Amino acid sequence: MKAWIIFGALALAQAAAAAPAEHWVASWGAAQQTPEANNLLPPADMQDATIRQVVRLSSGGTRLRVRFSNAFGTQALLIDAAHVARSADKATARILPGTDRALTFDGRAAISIPPGAEYLSDPISLDAPALSSLTVSFHLPQAPAGQTGHPGSRATSYYVHGDHTADADLPTAGKIDHWYQLTGVEVAATAGAGTIVAFGDSITDGRGATTNGDDRWPDILAARLQASSATRKLGVVNVGIGGNHLLTDGLGPNALARLDRDVLARPGAKVLLVLEAINDLGKLSREDVRTPQQHAQLVADLIGAYRQMIVRARGQGMKVIGCTVTPYVGSDYYHPDAASEADRIALNQWIRTSGAFDAVVDFDAVVRDPANPSRLLPAYDSGDHLHPSAAGYKAMANAIPLGLLR
Template sequence: MKRWMIAGIVALMLGQGAHAAAPQHWVASWGAAQQIPETNNLLPQADIQDATLRQVVRLSVGGSRLRVRFSNAFGTQVLTIAAAHIARSADKATPRIVAGTDRVLTFDGRPAVSIPPGADYLSDPVALDAPALSSLTVSFHLPQAPAGQTGHPGSRATSYYVHGDHTADADLPAAGKIDHWYQLTGVEVVAPPAASTIVAFGDSITDGHGATTNGDDRWPDILAARLQGASGTRNISVVNVGIGGNHLLTDGLGPNALARLDRDVFARPGAKILLVLEAINDLGKLSREDVRAPAQHTQLVADLIAAYRQMIARAHGQGIKVIGCTVTPYVGSDYYHPDAASEADRVALNQWIRTSGAFDAVVDFDAVIRDPAKPERMVAAYDSGDHLHPSAAGYKAMANAIPMGVLR
């Protein structure tokens, strides 16, 4: 009798487990790396006091249930958000929203949240039909200006600000405009269990210097569109965490690459592939102002390789595949004016990326955009004009050269 009762209880428990709701599978669909904005990229304190910020972002994979990740990563005091809304964008070059799509964001059921300094904070999930590659507006009211702004200057997207709480307004016709993002680091969606996220990690070439404002034509944007164009890859999202001026080894514009892995890569839900395109700023910085001894060039290449190995080891520890991207040509750059020794460093580093076997796969961006007759330079059609950053055509060529097979 006792055995029968125990068996019945076990069967009941198993039955309840079988009918329990499966946990939701969240993936990052849009994101941006955070940094302390330079002085010329800060919003004036007077403009952001008692102000609504409306910012436009583009998803990669779509979904019908979303949440937003806000950031106070570089704040020195608590950041208070008094109200927040999300909606479909009616026009990504304006603050207008699609009628009927406005949704209130809450935080543990409350309309306001106080985010501690150094922290990110997720909103509660909200129901909103947001197709793949659609644009959303995220609007939030700040009663007080942030003590230490956190942002992403290289948004290549226009944001809007106006005094007062206008988070629910269908349009902000009198708003000020600025082409940066602030206090906003991610939008995540509920996706099928097989869905995953690619994190594109790099400097201004990944961030999209030279791309079209509100044009979504950076190479990660085009890669996201390619993935949505094939049935076998529509569950793969792309998050761009490039920072203009970023370095592998030292802090530049934004923290160094190793310092930001946890926040910018490992914290992204669904992250399974890391695409790394970094080192051009390290290479250029070494001899930008002075001629360096051969031993210093040798040491730099060794240090860069060691940093790559650190990134690979740490990513593998999180179950993330790492794809190394070769460093693109930059001879002729008026900013770095690289000499023969700098070019030799780039060639040596690229040779290691291609042949070491340290990466799980390699994407040869160098081979895609270099001039066959002058391989130390970009081909003219892919050069933005500064001989350092690709043009929109160059970014398209880079994205189209990535083999889909390595991303599945």
């Protein structure tokens, strides 16, 4: 009898070991930072408050989990209720009836997230198709000690006092176009599924795109991938931060400081698209005339930072694609001079010809004015001569060969 018990226990253990683990991939994500003063949600509005945020998935699934962040908090962040649902209208707080699901954390409704940490919810079952929008609602009994968020959401969030996480709508809620304490949604996927991570500054983050319009270049790329059976298993996560730099902290930590959290920690990350450096280039001569040696040193330092990103991402098995820096002569903010433009040309030449990247996407060639290559094509200019328009973002997304991403 005891032999049969032992044999049965061994068989069950072997079956459990043989069962394939779920293959999780990042479907939506946002890079985290400390919001600037003008992008903070007033602490009084986060006290005993429900925050409802709308995000659009890239790849779909029937099981998902949500990643919350206290990366820049100075004390533990308490969430005592959290729900996820399909959005009935991505420009409102309404949810689709019958889709609300309560989230748990290790089987509990509440979780205390340590300062500097992120926390995944338990998986829940929900039919969430590719390119569908979700609402993520959570209740904060106390305002965070140090907010963590993503100001450039290009999506409207909602806040109201009390626990309304399960409500079908929040008609009296306040509205703000930022995300807070929310960094990812991951879906259980089939073998071969993966995620493309778009890493950059405001041009990736989508400055100039339409609020609630999902028309940034990574959004349009995600739709292109879903339209083809050959690439439908690939999702896209946008980890652009407006004002971000490769070499120094600007708006958000510098690129090398945030690479692990924003890129390498994303489950299923297979391809990294890098579009950075325009803020480093612009910053150098924004206020002072610099020497030729300083310009040469900047380009060398930017190349060194690119090489670091390549080595670290490849070390995690990722393919790394370099994107050329788009024109910005005439910028109302940077006022670049001839030396700055020469730096951009030199950096782009290295991106195109060095062989350091696994592949190159020439965004510069896509959006520049053929008659004046140092400037954006007027049809692709949002008006500030730095950020592309919605039409420019569409042209950028459509210029990416999908074969590079498979």
